[in-house]
Amino acid sequence: MANLKKRIIGNQTYYYLEHSLRKNGRLVKKQKYLGKQIPKNIEQIKKEFLSEIYREKWFSLFDQIKINYLKEIKKMPLSAREKELNAFAVKFTYDTQRIEGSALTLRETANLLERGITPSNRPIGDVKEAEAHKAAFYEMIHYERDLSMQTVLHWHKKLFEQTKPEIAGKIRHHQVKISGSKFMPPLALEIDILLRDFFNWYSKHKSKKHAVELAALTHLRFVTIHPFTDGNGRISRLIMNFVLNQNGYPMMDVYYENRNSYYNALERSQVKKDEGIFLKWFFKRYLKEYKGYCG
Numbered sequence: 001m002a003n004l005k006k007r008i009i010g011n012q013t014y015y016y017l018e019h020s021l022r023k024n025g026r027l028v029k030k031q032k033y034l035g036k037q038i039p040k041n042i043e044q045i046k047k048e049f050l051s052e053i054y055r056e057k058w059f060s061l062f063d064q065i066k067i068n069y070l071k072e073i074k075k076m077p078l079s080a081r082e083k084e085l086n087a088f089a090v091k092f093t094y095d096t097q098r099i100e101g102s103a104l105t106l107r108e109t110a111n112l113l114e115r116g117i118t119p120s121n122r123p124i125g126d127v128k129e130a131e132a133h134k135a136a137f138y139e140m141i142h143y144e145r146d147l148s149m150q151t152v153l154h155w156h157k158k159l160f161e162q163t164k165p166e167i168a169g170k171i172r173h174h175q176v177k178i179s180g181s182k183f184m185p186p187l188a189l190e191i192d193i194l195l196r197d198f199f200n201w202y203s204k205h206k207s208k209k210h211a212v213e214l215a216a217l218t219h220l221r222f223v224t225i226h227p228f229t230d231g232n233g234r235i236s237r238l239i240m241n242f243v244l245n246q247n248g249y250p251m252m253d254v255y256y257e258n259r260n261s262y263y264n265a266l267e268r269s270q271v272k273k274d275e276g277i278f279l280k281w282f283f284k285r286y287l288k289e290y291k292g293y294c295g
Helices: 042-075 078-099 106-115 124-142 149-160 188-205 211-225 232-246 256-272 275-293
Strands: 003-009 012-023 026-035
Touching: 012 042, 026 042, 042 211, 042 275, 078 106, 078 124, 078 232, 078 256, 106 124, 124 149, 124 232, 149 232, 188 211, 211 232, 211 256, 211 275, 256 275
Parallel strands: none
Antiparallel strands: 003 012, 012 026
16 A cells, blocks of 8 residues: 655655565565645556556566466466366366355365266255356357457356346346445446446556456456446456456466455455555465466
């Protein structure tokens, strides 16, 4: 988080931004001088300042991950690549569904999606949505066009057309609440404008922002709009991996076991209107997952 600081020297007041980070085990403070008055576009300056810091601290590591990841993928036989992708699809489906309340265990999800074995004594809706999610995931992987509202609506319809056809592929027209969260999603009448702004922002920044940052921000911004009655988290995580995969970076799985820190980072970003909170969580999690590619 970039904090606004002021320094008084004599009878003059000077303003600057300050951000603390750890580098090589030491706490380092980065500063940016603003002038004798707080600029009107201070929020934009904060974002640019943090982006500069992220570029220095994180982005070179992410690029190294991409290079080594692609090298490894190229060495793998096609059958091994397909097996690896399937393993990710199963685990990603399990985690993203379980976060949203699915009763299926990882073993049950694997048996269902790999062997067609339907678990007994589990809600049929959880079974159908797991199957639909894996199908939507593979569509996302092979989707060669750009991200659009039509694409997102199609993925949502695919996820829910068998279990909740009344909401499948449809934008909500009513207010919703997130259980246990302090964040209140936008009003229904705001959604069309917010979605238009989201896709305009995406088109403008998709070739300017680092792909890992873009993936995190698309997730955060889309789930904050909360355009659907149900499935906002699942669609946001599909969009996140669409961005990573399209740009050649390994995809990200938000583990069910890490859901509390994930929810906390999302909620704090939304309530405080500070994207840096979620970005920091996402960057740390991504680096931890793929630190083996940094060597």
